[in-house]
Amino acid sequence: MNATIYDVAREAGVSMATVSRVMNGNPNVKPATRQKVLDAMERLEYRPNAVARGLASKKTTTVGVIIPDISRTFFAELARGIEDIASMYRYNIILSSSDQNEQKELDLFDTLLGKQVDGIVYMGGEITEKHIAAFKGSVPVVLAATIDKTNMLPSVNINYEEAVYEAISYFIKNGHQSIAFVNGRIEDPINKEKLLGYRRALNENGISFDEEKVIVGDYTYNSGMQALQTLIDKDKDNFPSAIFVSTDEMALGVIHCAQDNNYSVPNDIEVIGFDDTRLAEMVRPTLSTVVQPMYDIGAVSMRLLTKLMNKEKVEQQTVVLPHQIKYRHSTHER
Amino acid sequence: MNATIYDVAREAGVSMATVSRVMNGNPNVKPATRQKVLDAMERLEYRPNAVARGLASKKTTTVGVIIPDISRTFFAELARGIEDIASMYRYNIILSSSDQNEQKELDLFDTLLGKQVDGIVYMGGEITEKHIAAFKGSVPVVLAATIDKTNMLPSVNINYEEAVYEAISYFIKNGHQSIAFVNGRIEDPINKEKLLGYRRALNENGISFDEEKVIVGDYTYNSGMQALQTLIDKDKDNFPSAIFVSTDEMALGVIHCAQDNNYSVPNDIEVIGFDDTRLAEMVRPTLSTVVQPMYDIGAVSMRLLTKLMNKEKVEQQTVVLPHQIKYRHSTHER
DNA sequence: GTGAAAGCGCTAACAA
DNA sequence: TTGTTAGCGCTTTCAC
Numbered sequence A, B: 001m002n003a004t005i006y007d008v009a010r011e012a013g014v015s016m017a018t019v020s021r022v023m024n025g026n027p028n029v030k031p032a033t034r035q036k037v038l039d040a041m042e043r044l045e046y047r048p049n050a051v052a053r054g055l056a057s058k059k060t061t062t063v064g065v066i067i068p069d070i071s072r073t074f075f076a077e078l079a080r081g082i083e084d085i086a087s088m089y090r091y092n093i094i095l096s097s098s099d100q101n102e103q104k105e106l107d108l109f110d111t112l113l114g115k116q117v118d119g120i121v122y123m124g125g126e127i128t129e130k131h132i133a134a135f136k137g138s139v140p141v142v143l144a145a146t147i148d149k150t151n152m153l154p155s156v157n158i159n160y161e162e163a164v165y166e167a168i169s170y171f172i173k174n175g176h177q178s179i180a181f182v183n184g185r186i187e188d189p190i191n192k193e194k195l196l197g198y199r200r201a202l203n204e205n206g207i208s209f210d211e212e213k214v215i216v217g218d219y220t221y222n223s224g225m226q227a228l229q230t231l232i233d234k235d236k237d238n239f240p241s242a243i244f245v246s247t248d249e250m251a252l253g254v255i256h257c258a259q260d261n262n263y264s265v266p267n268d269i270e271v272i273g274f275d276d277t278r279l280a281e282m283v284r285p286t287l288s289t290v291v292q293p294m295y296d297i298g299a300v301s302m303r304l305l306t307k308l309m310n311k312e313k314v315e316q317q318t319v320v321l322p323h324q325i326k327y328r329h330s331t332h333e334r
Numbered sequence C: 001g002t003g004a005a006a007g008c009g010c011t012a013a014c015a016a
Numbered sequence D: 001t002t003g004t005t006a007g008c009g010c011t012t013t014c015a016c
Helices: A005-012 A016-023 A031-044 A051-057 A071-089 A102-114 A130-135 A161-172 A189-204 A221-234 A248-260 A296-311 B005-012 B016-023 B031-044 B050-057 B072-087 B102-114 B129-135 B160-173 B189-204 B221-234 B249-258 B294-309
Strands: A062-067 A090-099 A118-124 A141-144 A155-158 A181-182 A214-216 A241-246 A270-275 A289-290 A320-321 A324-326 B064-065 B092-097 B117-122 B141-145 B155-158 B179-183 B215-216 B242-245 B270-275 B288-291 B318-321 B324-326
Touching: A005 A031, A005 A118, A016 A031, A016 A189, A051 B050, A062 A071, A062 A102, A062 A296, A071 B072, A071 B092, A090 B072, A090 B179, A102 A130, A102 B005, A118 A296, A130 A161, A141 A296, A155 A161, A161 A181, A161 A189, A161 A241, A161 A270, A161 A289, A161 A324, A181 A189, A181 A221, A181 A248, A214 A221, A214 B288, A221 A241, A221 A248, A241 A248, A241 B160, A248 A270, A270 B129, A289 B092, A296 A320, A320 B318, A324 B221, B005 B031, B005 B092, B016 B031, B050 B288, B064 B072, B064 B294, B072 B092, B072 B294, B117 B294, B155 B160, B155 B294, B160 B179, B160 B189, B160 B270, B160 B288, B179 B189, B179 B221, B179 B249, B221 B242, B221 B249, B242 B249, B288 B318, B294 B318
Parallel strands: A062 A090, A062 A118, A118 A141, A141 A155, A155 A320, A181 A214, A181 A241, A241 A270, A270 A289, B064 B092, B064 B117, B117 B141, B141 B155, B155 B318, B179 B215, B179 B242, B242 B270, B270 B288
Antiparallel strands: A090 B092, A289 A324, B288 B324
């Protein structure tokens, strides 16, 4: 059996309270006493029981992380950002994948609350009434790379609408008139934002919106290939000369499908992706893409959460991180 | 404040013990009583406090996962396997990255024990004396994709030596005599095994081992590119006609570096990677690679851990999963 | 089939 | 500066 605080107290010839004080760095302990306790701890190989501590103090120093799928590069990098900051502030992380399934998300949330986490970082798709209801009156929750249209919840994002607007504007400036868009499911508010940016750019430049040019994929490489194939099959003559793709992984699929069909990237068709995952460097031609700082989104979310858990004042609950477009070789030099 | 078991007991007009019994599915409760309790729980929106429960029962239904770096595809997929099985058995997961730093690993281990996890899945590099000492007498630990040369610890792996042996043998059978090997740091026992397989294949075929042909990378795409560049710079005439690469990500680097130098894959140089991450499909030519079932390794590890935590008899503590080689287009058709 | 009561290992008043 | 003493919310004997 492991030693308890009581054993240490006896060994050191002091009371439990004193032991507790030295554990928690309470300054009201005479140095000599402190040393006695420290020695006793060492001799007994004492390791504090975080569960007992959690029960007594109502703080567990663990936070929950709800994520759609940890195996996707995008989320894995985000998770690393969360984790690094968490461990910097001595929090541990309970990580669980939701597959963006609402029921699963809600159940997970409940389980995490049962485990008495001090806060939650949430990544997901649409925030519904049920989510809001669940979040309300529980622990602090911050949304990472997740949009809540009510704008009431703390969150960390980039400006998706603007980012896509810029990418499309770049295409237009370079003379493209026929620009396709491979997006994710429109149910996800982020994809809604992206579509808005696409339409605004077209609109401001007098290019009419053509529903046929918007394809929906499921974020995978294969769905990227399929998306382009669909475009090719549709209308050989009206084939787009530029394509904006909502994720890097799909963008790779688009590029390879183009090449398989003897289209040259970027000569016949320019491509811009989204995210700037490590994948962007791993294609030929290398992928021009919107840089979404995933690691930073995770890190900033977690940092924000620590403040919230600490009841510190935060000036801005909804932070929007800067983005940029990194031009590599799937677009022409400019 | 949330309702406690005491509130439920009062609301239902029974004792705490009875409430506890219905929570835990104890059959010694009259159906009518059970219903009363259930109703009371519902009315009070009762949510059991897992921390209190953990303290009283000495089981937390959470397991710790120590992983080198969650942002690497390989580990992310492994983690997903762990997670799926864990949630199937109603465990939660405390996930933390160690960067393969021994001190960090040991500290993490200690923290996890402090949090009273019921078991640990461990992924890392070399298992030292210190690791063994720490593991000993604590909670059940299973190693995933991690080799312990003493072979005393429960673990789930594939046969790395054999896998590489087969890949190199394939090259030799196809007439290659000059075969390079891009490996990871030799300090990692897995890479030691791989090197052994490489040497055995050469040896059995009377090809002499040439130290110059073994390059060490750090698993990244860039280090793959560098590795090939090193080979190219070394000796244009003695350039290998086949390369085995220890991870898919490095293999992509090798392929692209080859192409950048006007070598054709697979005509001038055949390439086989290792892992079969999603990356393997995302290159041109697509990558032939050793299939290491990462998801399964994670899933099987976690399943094994549940048995250990449950004190079930397990026939085989060290499981070796089957591997295979998937031939795609970075090697010649056969 | 149900209840009373003693912990689980720690924190946090409150005293001294 | 230190000790005493209630809890924290639940499980688990042991009676009845």
